[in-house]
Amino acid sequence: MSPRPLHVTFVCSGNICRSPMGHVILQRLVDDAGLSALVRVSSSGTGDWHVGEHADPRTVAVLAAHGYDGSQHRAREFEPDEFDDVDLVLASDEGHVRALQRMARTPANRRKIRLVREFDPDAVAAGTLETGDPWYGGDEHFVRCFAEVEAACHGILHHVRDQLDGRLDGEPDRHVHDEDDVDDRVDTEQP
Template identity: 35%
Template sequence: MVCTGNICRSPTAHGMLRHSLQQAGLHEVVHVDSAGTHGYHVGEPPDPRSIDTARRNGVDIAMQRARKLAPEDFDRFDLILAMDQGHLEILQRLCPPERRQHLKLYLDYVPRFGRDVPDPYYGGPTGFDTVWRICTAVTAELMQEISERIARDQNRPVVSGK
């Protein structure tokens, strides 16, 4: 998951997916991380409003620390999700051509929300609740895709959560 500073949108998405993977017993099979396109907040925890929103919804993201996207991330991850079109454009410029098929917009999974996850940083608490709602919808779709991929790789039937 990639956003600008890795303190609002991407750590929320990262924490929610990690939590869902833990609940499904898949946390040792799937590695999730988040990063920023810029190093503004490297080493800092998520925005307190992101932490509070996640905590109110039963997810702890307080232990996460912001980091900047690293060149090796393009080889390390099978899927890199950009929180908005601007992030995707940056990722496409930085990514080796042979790895670009691993880049997607986060909201490609739930296009009814538009193309970009809105940045809540300069707004009030409702923006963080909006990001949470979006991440909830995308995480459900990601979990379905992950379950199907694991089942396909292990030749097992998938039990849908829908």
């Protein structure tokens, strides 16, 4: 019996702008790396405002301009039970981190929550870990958001490969963090 795929999910507010970008970009990187059987990618929103809708047309347009197809995306809401099936929950901003922490029922689930841009070394160096919401802006905001998410996705893929290597080397199937690697921000936030 093969191990279940490592599951990475992107989360933003309504699942029509930022998280679909991450989902589509990382899925392509995973596919291109030949890891589709080992990695599952998904996305959702913290709210139900757009459930069932397509991604924002500006999201679809910026993805298409860079060779990605976001036309099949349908928005959905993140549900607390999903923590049981996910290894890495990638929040777009601190508001999403807080919302997800309130949904997480256990410390182990809270440890799965990270910011998307934590995986972009340039964003880490600059201290700009939140992905700005392009919804209220023009096309240039969507272009900037795309660049931020795409840069992070390369780091996320590297992280995923490391997690998969650990599984293949016989390490126990574990989630993203060991007990000692917990980010204080995630551990100390209370719902």
